[in-house]
Amino acid sequence: MTMRLDYLSIFPAYFDVLDISLLGKAAVNGLVEVHAHDLRDWTHDRHRTVDDTPCGGGAGMVMKPDPWGEAFDEIIGTEPDSSVHVIFPSPSGAPFTQSAAQELSSAVRIVFCCGRYEGIDHRVIDYARSMWTVHEVSLGDYVLNGGEVAALAITEAVVRLVPGFMGNPESLAEESFSAGQDGLLEYPLFTRPVSWRGLDVPEVLMSGHHGRIAKWRRDESVRLTCERRPDLTDSDFGVPH
Numbered sequence: 001m002t003m004r005l006d007y008l009s010i011f012p013a014y015f016d017v018l019d020i021s022l023l024g025k026a027a028v029n030g031l032v033e034v035h036a037h038d039l040r041d042w043t044h045d046r047h048r049t050v051d052d053t054p055c056g057g058g059a060g061m062v063m064k065p066d067p068w069g070e071a072f073d074e075i076i077g078t079e080p081d082s083s084v085h086v087i088f089p090s091p092s093g094a095p096f097t098q099s100a101a102q103e104l105s106s107a108v109r110i111v112f113c114c115g116r117y118e119g120i121d122h123r124v125i126d127y128a129r130s131m132w133t134v135h136e137v138s139l140g141d142y143v144l145n146g147g148e149v150a151a152l153a154i155t156e157a158v159v160r161l162v163p164g165f166m167g168n169p170e171s172l173a174e175e176s177f178s179a180g181q182d183g184l185l186e187y188p189l190f191t192r193p194v195s196w197r198g199l200d201v202p203e204v205l206m207s208g209h210h211g212r213i214a215k216w217r218r219d220e221s222v223r224l225t226c227e228r229r230p231d232l233t234d235s236d237f238g239v240p241h
């Protein structure tokens with residue numbers, strides 16, 4: 001199954017980067033198909049206008065609905081289809097999570113709508129909700145200049161979970177937030193040399209004692225999660241003794 005990814009943006013060149021690294025390889029292997037579109041291709045005036053002043057007043061500009069609607073018609077179609085996932089990255093969206101990435105990794109089609117200015121006319125999102133499966137998502141509590149960087153981050157989080165994408169799928173099981181880690185943060189990692197600038201690899205990791213190593217790793221995951229992400233902990237994790 002090939003996952004088709006579409007990106008609607010006034011800066012489509014942001015997505016040229018998807019031709020390199022693992023994502024580029026996935027495209028070559030037919031796992032994903034990437035299409036970036038310039039929203040201005042669906043404007044009809046000399047200045048290729050995509051924005052206008054906000055109704056009700058206020059600072060900045062709002063993205064007009066017309067170019068989005070015409071782009072949707074051409075790129076996605078005019079018939080409802082719940083199998084099409086339309087993602088609007090937004091600071092007012094729901095937090096994007098690893099479980100959301102996991103769910104989206106089985107999608108056949110994902111369309112990213114990258115807003116700029118103060119945002120997109122809300123009727124665009126309402127129309128999309130009437131037609132497809134819509135996700136308004138945020139990467140975190142900070143403000144970007146547009147949705148492109150968020151779309152790239154979400155793309156990477158999703159595509160790396162597509163079956164066949166990662167050379168060694170076992171590595172996914174031990175990552176932060178993965179089910180195999182019980183949603184805990186990943187433990188600290190070490191490799192050779194054993195001693196480096198007066199800093200040594202923890203002895204337990206060199207002991208060859210798999211039980212002790214597993215306990216050390218679990219304890220470290222719980223400690224780090226309690227320290228850095230108390231929001232992820234609950235009574236089950238407890239506090240390492």
Ligand SMILES: Oc1ccccc1-c1ccno1
Nearest residue numbers: 089090138139143144146147
């Ligand atoms: O700040 C933004 C502006 C446009 C689109 C998305 C965002 C955003 C901020 C955090 N996550 O997404």
